[in-house]
Amino acid sequence: MESADRRYGRTSRRPDGASPARHGVTRRGLLLATAALLVTTSGVNARVVTKVLPWKPNDAYPVAPVVPGGYLFFTASEAAVVEAFVDRLIPADDLGPGAKEAGVTTFIDRQLTGPYGGHDWLYMAGPFSENPLPSQGLQSELTPRQQYRMGIAALEAYCKATFNRGFAELAAADQDKLIAGLEKGAVQLPNFSSKTLFTAIYNNAIEGFFADPIYGGNRDMIGWKLVGFPGVRYDFRDVIDRPNQAYTLPPVSLQGRPAWGER
Amino acid sequence: MARRLPRKDVVIVGLGWTGSILAYELARTGLDVVALERGPWRDTASDFNIGTAPDELRYAVRHDIFLRPKQETLTMRNNPSQTALPIRKWGSFLPGNGVGGAGLHWNGQTWRFLPDDFRIRSHMIERYGQGILPEGNQIQDWPVSYDELEPHYDRFEQVAGISGKAGNIKGKIQPGGNPFEGARERDYPTPPLKQGYAQSLFTKAATEMGLHPFPRPSANISMAYTNPYGCSMAPCTYCGFCEWFGCANYSKSSPQTCVLPALVREPTFEARTDCEVTKINLSGDGKTATGVTYVDASGEEWEQPGDLVLVCAFSLFNVRLLLLSGIGKPYDPASGKGVVGRNYAYQTGSGALGFFNDAKFNPFAAAGSLGVALDDYNSDNFDHGPHGFVGGASITSAHTNGRPIRYHPTPPGTPTWGSAWKKAVKDNYQRVTNVGAQGSVMSYRNNYLDLDPTYKDPLGRPLMRMTFDYQPNEQKMANWMAERCQEIVKAMGASSTKLNRLGVPWSVVPYQTTHNTGGAVMGNDPNTSVLNRYLQSWDVSNVFVMGASAFPQNAGYNPTGTVGALTYWSLEAILKYLKSPGALVSR
Known part of the structure; x- marks a missing residue:
């Protein structure tokens, strides 16, 4: 119905x-x-x-809850591009694991299969303006699913033409240079807006790194541990009573904590 | 063709704060009341269960409980020379949907406007002369005074259990409260929330600067409380999931916690959800409403006859329903004539972030209204003469949340990604706090609402078009306020600061505030107002319109306290009207 x-x-x-x-x-x-x-x-x-x-x-x-394993939207090669991309945006380093380890690619994949991926809740009726004002915000006909499918294809075409290999196979320094070019719009992808692709992956990477692990990202609450966000404890009266003191309890997600499942 | 249903005494459009209060007060007099709500039923136990409610992605990012733009949105442009385009995705403001309305997902800051706010035009001219008024303004005195509204502010505060500290009881200034506030009959029903570390720094710094900080009034309440309707609330736990969320603790005042438990027990009340009112129907001469037409969840159209129609939707959608129903003359900025859509206003946001060398602000231990504010720069509490602007702002140190998808502040110059970004995010999460200024917006000839000529909703009705930009007066005011905020945050001990000026042109993209006001304003002159001083339509006397759409311009505060007060003020008039129907003020 x-x-x-x-x-x-x-x-x-x-x-x-x-x-x-x-x-x-x-x-x-x-x-x-x-x-x-x-x-x-x-x-x-x-x-x-x-x-x-x-x-x-x-x-x-x-x-x-998202069950990790396989991809529902991405092809294997698309997933490899996204994984390499988010690994540069939020890399594993001496501060701890990054977006790849946090399962951000799985997060994005599952988000794209849901209502977000089709902009199902947004106003998508035409006409679509050719020259909207920046203050008028989102005016593209493309859904996130289309942005990823077309954007990754354009990025791969660019990489093959320029480097004779795919994005995921580039050296980290080349990936960084390319991502910076996409962000600034300095790199022109064939028939696709480089800024649109960057923005889509960037926003989703931040979401996937910090959203509740129930959505498939932020695995082991990696993102929350990085900043010290305690998650969904829902009662911080004790913290309010102790101003300017470090909070030391580990975070809790909507599904509890991994250790809770162990006996 | 719409099928006709049995008549009701009262038909209420929208079941948020204003609709639920009026429904309860009228149903308990024995009237047959039906409330039509276009969104779903929502209640605490089912929809804001503690195991599902604290979900940043679902609510704050994907906007699960909000009105979906697909169902209805607006078109927008900054000035009348531009072509408006639909707001395809909410950004700057975020209208609610469903039972509880915006009263469900609000932060809960519950202010009274200041006595001068209600006669701002006369007051500013008396003190500074005509020249102080900005170009193109259409500022109007309110048709009601602070003193007239005082008992109704009090009533709303009692029903909502508001936590706060009075600053002026019967003319006597109270230490620790807001010395600028209008005289109150009595204190708030519950004491203020506890404050965080940043707020203690703010209080100390501001006091040393000769300013007057006080805990801001909060609908996240500090202790267990049973309101006059017999509804019980529990103390806030500072969970940090208020704005854009329902509260799972029964700690945030909302229709769900404060009114609905009493309302549903009234035998003459009925709520129909998933029913969108498309039109208020009028008699042949256009002077009486005969009821409403609505569309139910299956797309079937119904006519609900009723003797009294109370328009209680969100401010913007009140205005659209009047335009679609042909009640009141639409406003035309070219001629300056007409009233519906006139004097749309909004709010300014500006301030300063402070970065501290060594602090643990614990931003996650927070509540929507936790905060310390000061009113020294609000309304006309300071000399406007040297500044050349009208209006002011409440300045606040607050932590409403530390939810990390949207809250991970970094100092200026930080890269947007990579290891350096990651390090900055880690290093600054605990060390940043904001001092913000929420400011007034005056009304202007070219800031208005009307129907869009191009874009339609799924039922084929025109979307409403918003033409709005921040005018020079507001830019000057908000940027001056940002500098005041920066002074304070420096005095609090910040090692570096980031000034946040007012963003111009106004853009739909970043979230700013859902304090959309005006468009169906109240007044004493039917040529410049849609409603008389009792919120009764000048044109159709059995239609009353609640909400912030009645504000002639916006003050430097969150609107809900005044919306609540106006509702009880209007209720008193509606009860009089019921004894003797007709215009309560003659044209």
Whole structure:
């Protein structure tokens, strides 16, 4: 059923892209349909709430955790390019692991398969302007999936023509020089905006490095440990009571801590 | 053709703060009340469960609970000579969607505007002469005074359980509070939040500079509290997931925590969610609303007749619904005539980041309204004569969060990626704090809202078009404020600072604030206002319009406290209207 998704439905609201139920019927919708105290105005296709709050125990909307392994959107060669790219943006160094170790490529892959990848929630109706003002923001017809597919192909074509090998095979110093050129727009890719490609990978790399590990990146809370973000403990009254003192407890994610699963 | 439903006494469009308060107050008088909400039902236990709520990517970055631009957005341009284009992705502001509205994801800063704010035009002319008013301005006195609103501010603060420290009780200045505030009948219902390390540095530095810092009023409340509606709240735990999030602790005042538990028990109240009101229907002579037309989740169209229509959507969408319904004359900037869409305003943001050699600010231990503010540079609390601008700003030291996707400050000159970036991110996370100025925006002839000629929503109705830019008066004010912030952050001990001036032209890209005001303003003159002083439409007397769309211009504060006060002020008038329907003020 397109209508529920198109307008307001719960069916498309999960950023992980997993559809909680088919045909626009959610688990909660089914529960509510059987709730005796809920009355419906005859014929109206709406949630009607009257006389009692519509809440059932355990009726929450968790995201489905990403299970690492393989790629759902990227081809193997695209994944290799993205992996090499994010490895230069946030490299492993003496401060600790980087984006590659954090699983950022998997994070981006799963994001691209979800509603973010298709700009499903954005206003994508035309006409699209040829010369928007910078203050008018995003005005491109291209979805993130198209940006990656076309952008990586353009980057690979550029690398093959210039270096006679793919981006992932370049020396780190050459990769850095090329990335800097893309960022500034100094490098012209064939038929694709270099800045668009840089911005897409850059923003997603930061997200994947710092987002909750449930989305497949920030593995072992690498990004949070780097800065000292304690995650989702949800109660820092003790910290407020001790101003200007270092926080020493390890971080916690939506799925707890890896050690919690060990006995 | 829309199918017709049985009549209701009261039809409410939008179930956020204003809609839920009015629904409760009217349903408990026995009236049949239906609230139509275009987004989903949301409640704390299901939607903001502690195991799902603290998710930066989902809420702050992907905007899960917000209105999706696909469903409705606006077009924007900076001035009338440009072609407006749709805001395809929210940036500068972020409208809510669903039950609770923006009252669900707000930070919770709950201010009263200052007495002078309500008569700013007269006051500025009296003190400085006509010449102080900026070119092209359409600044208007409010049709209601601070003293008239005081009991209604109080009522909203009691319902929301606001945490704070009074600065002026019945004319007597209170130590530790805001000495500039208007006189209050009594203190806030709960004491202020605790503050962080940065706020203690700010308080010390500002006091030594002769300024008057105080804990800002907060809807993240400091202790367990039961409000006059019998709804209970729990103390804030400083989790750092307020703005753009629902609160899983029942600690943030919202329709969910403060009104809905009482409202749903009223037997004459019904909420219908996933129902988008497309039009307020009018009688043949256009002087009476007969109800509304709405579209349900399956796309079916319904007519809901009602005796009283209360427009309680987000400010911008109130204005659009009036334009789409033909209520009030649309504003035309060329002639200066018409009222709907007139006097759209916004807010300025500027300030200074301070980088400290050795500090542990623990930015993650935070709350949306945690902060210490000062009003020495707000409204007309300082001499504007030497500066040549109108307006002011509240200046604040605050930590609302340390969520690292969006919060990883680095000093100027840091590379944007690579090992040097990574090192700067690590080194500065604990050592940076901000002093910010949230400033007023005056109303101008060329800042306005109307219907876009090109772009449509999925139901085929025109999007609203926003024409807005920061004018020289606001630029001058906000940049002057940024320098004041920089002085303070230096005095706090920052080893280096980064000045954040007002970004011009105004851009939709970076998040700034969701304090969109005006477009359906209240006033005493029907030629320059959409609503009379009771928020009643001048043209259609059984339509009342709530929200910040009624502000004639914006002050240097978050708007929700004043939105709440206006709601209770209007409620009093609506109860009078119900006894004797008709215009409460004659044209």
